[in-house]
Amino acid sequence: MPQATITLETVTPLFLAGAEPRGTPELRAPAFRGALRYWLRAALGGAIGDQNLKGLHRLESAVFGSTDGGSPIHLRLHGSLAPTKAKILPHKEGRQAGERPAFREGQQFELQMRLLRSTEAAVWQAACSALELALTFGGIGLRSRRGYGTLRIAQSSDPALISLSPTTREGWESHIERVCQRAIAAAQGLAQLREERLAPLPTSPTSFPCANTLSQIRLTDNGRAGSPGASSAMGAVTWFMKSVPQSPALGGINPRQASPLWVRPVLVDGHYELLLLLLPSRLKAGQDYAFVDRFLDRYTPRKLQVKGWNA
Secondary structure, three states: OOEEEEEEEEOOOEOOOOOOOOOOOOOOHHHHHHHHHHHHHHHHHHHHOOOOHHHHHHHHHHHHOEOOEOOOEEEEEEOOOOEEEEOOOOOOOHHHHOOEEEEOOOOEEEEEEEEOOOOOHHHHHHHHHHHHHHHHHOOOOOOHHHOOOOEEEEEEOOOOOOOOOOOOHHHHHHHHHHHHHHHHHHHHHHHHHOOOOOOOOOOOOEOOOOOOOOOEEEEOOOOOOOOOOEOOHHHHHHHHHHHOOOOHHHOEEOOEEOOOEEEEEEEEOOEEEEEEEEOOEOOOOOOOHHHHHHHHHOOOOOOOOOOOOOO
């Protein structure tokens, strides 16, 4: 059966609570499985649209299971990580910082993903592409949209299948294009195999976060005034926390809604920049993506266009 083994390194503190939300963090596979579901859904929306929710559920269940049947994809984590305490709001001081237990940055562990039983190759490809999306644009655990839980792929048993994290601007740009195109191709292949109708790429804010023509991919540039160019990953995250304005369009608790903007610190030519991904789904209030656009333009006006994902 196909399998892939990768060595991951924590780039920023990893908040993974166990039974006690504020207790000792636990390295658990369900947190990773949940992240893979999210990113598979993001790719599937770009392949079959955001209106075919029954089809979306069927395709997602074929890869990661449902209450009606188990998943053919098995995840296992190996390694022991040392805990620490980290600030949830690194730009604040004292009690406002919200310090809580986390796994500290700079530690490595192993993730193994394998197929448990014989199934279509498209299912395995969809799982691998979801894993690559999650590790390229997202993070694991609490505050992952704001750069926490960022992981770097340090080793891979099959770099052609799941490649190592880049370290240069040129490397990141080619990596992003490849990962996005492979994800959409895998989603389309799975949909066609399961006889779900393909749909054009959505062109407006969607019912759930997914690939569409309004999706934005940006990589900050330290040559531009105000860009982080930080010596550490948390330095870049802290810079963003200080810079981001309060707006319903960027998530919040009143009304409660997740941010459509994913922020990830990445190593670029010896320093840390921010990889930004906007997935514009319909917001409960303050649906002003023009505001988000203006905010992002201050730091990185260049948008990366990837055919099939946002173009």
